[in-house]
Amino acid sequence: MTAPADIGVQGPAPRTLAQAARERRDIVSGQVMDEAALVRFVAGPDGAVVPDLARKLPGRGMWVAADRASVAAAAKKGLFARSAKARLSASPDLPDQVEALLRRRVLDGLGLAKRAGDLISGFEKVAAALGAGKAAWLIEAADGAADGRRKISNVARKSPNPPQVLGLFTAEELGLALGGENVIHTAFLAGRGAGRWTEDVRKLAGFSPLLPESWREEKPSQAGGT
Template identity: 75%
Template sequence: MESASEARTLAEAARERRDIVSGEVMEEARLIRFVPGPDGVAVVPDLARKLPGRGLWVAADRASVETAARKGLFSRAAKAKLQAPPDLADQVESLLRRRVLSALGLARKGGDLTSGFEKVSAAIQSGKAAWLIEASDGAADGRRKLWAQARRQSRPPGLVGVFTASELGLALGLENVIHTAFLAGRAADRWAQDVHRLAGFSPLLPESWREEP
């Protein structure tokens, strides 16, 4: 049975907003919220959708954020003079990376992650793995074996290779983190929302992995 906070989070994610670039109405989970900063002029990202002020919503992809910044669409939507820094899309990507990585640490504390080749393999084969998270600088052999197992599942887990072993280790409080599985459940569903938003700004897999069988 889901908690009141989980139900509220899912309800908020399902709300719809209008993208100021395309004019399309879409779910909040597919958008990035921006607000005027403390100075009332600079545009700042609000990934958690909690900062005060009127929200300005942009589709969660690099091209849309760059277009909004370049064409002054934040000012037009707010009917006020706002300034969007030229590196706004890079700021969003950096914040999303931190948010996704931080959530992994919280998920481990909540028992929603498992790490290590054998444990991850077992999670995949039992159908409990929603996401396979592989260190971007890990050896290809183990990754290929796990991904081969994943592809044989009726519902293969998603694959993420955004973070290095060092970054994963720091987030999880472990050493030499190469293979991790995010177990299916509410936490994985919430994490997936930010992963999908991050995919609009940066590939989820290193280019070299795409050439692997």
């Protein structure tokens, strides 16, 4: 007996309405992507293209994949004007503008996380969170001492839930964001807050490496994960 033709054949799972509502078309590649992987832009009052990272500014949104090459291509090729069907000007340094805004947004997110109790700092406290598998992110000062980074990275690698690592900001930048002096070791505890913050970090990764280049020259035991 011949089996029915549909047995064993699985098509793509249907999208939910919520998933479809979060999808937009990248004006560079033409691909439909989740908003989490895109940067929204709008036309400013003066006809300039304005990044809208919070996705709240009025006007028709123009969406571009969250990486430096895509934003540069959209600006250079006049794709914003084509999408808006209007005369718009996109600054050549638009990718740098987006990177600066994302850096500020990520730092601000750390400040909010601290006030919410989702962030801890200090070697001993961070090591304890790592050892318990409670840290989603290990945030290390870019200019911290290699020896301290090696020690905390060793703890992170042995964690039952190894964290992702961010080393983009200096101790001074972290201190200013967290309302203290220089901050070297910080952990973002796993949870809903970390998930939302991770979305911004992933976008930032499209514009800037998350770890200093100098760390790549260190021994693997010193550099930690990504």
